[in-house]
Amino acid sequence: MKFVVFVITSVLLAYISREPLRNPRSHGFYRFFAWEAILALLILNIDDWFLNPFAPHQIISWVLLTPSLYLLIDAMTRLKRAVKPDPERQDAALLGLEKTTQLVTGKLLVAFPNLKDNSGAILVQREKKQ
Numbered sequence: 001m002k003f004v005v006f007v008i009t010s011v012l013l014a015y016i017s018r019e020p021l022r023n024p025r026s027h028g029f030y031r032f033f034a035w036e037a038i039l040a041l042l043i044l045n046i047d048d049w050f051l052n053p054f055a056p057h058q059i060i061s062w063v064l065l066t067p068s069l070y071l072l073i074d075a076m077t078r079l080k081r082a083v084k085p086d087p088e089r090q091d092a093a094l095l096g097l098e099k100t101t102q103l104v105t106g107k108l109l110v111a112f113p114n115l116k117d118n119s120g121a122i123l124v125q126r127e128k129k130q
Contacts, residue, residue, distance in 0.1 A: 002043050009039055 013035050014021065020028025052058060 006039065006043050010036060013039070 013032060017028055017032040017035075020026045021032055023029060049058075
């Protein structure tokens, strides 16, 4: 059953990534393989997630996962507002949110305003409250 789910989901991911898969120089080509690896990890580990849900390591896992999901949703919302996706942009290797109209240059993690980023990552400007 897991194999069938993996194959069907892989076909869906391949369909979504069909244009980038034709161009190994695009970041979408590598994004597809990252999605495949995440899918494989998810399918291989899903049985153990609920096997003993109140084990200490499971509780710690869920406690850490919950704020991570909040940060993901908050970051995606802020990114969408900051970069103003342009559906008219013609680049088959990009997905909807990636078709931006301006470069993102500030911090994205507003929850941690004092966090220093030395990785060179592209970040979103912090919104000023009035």
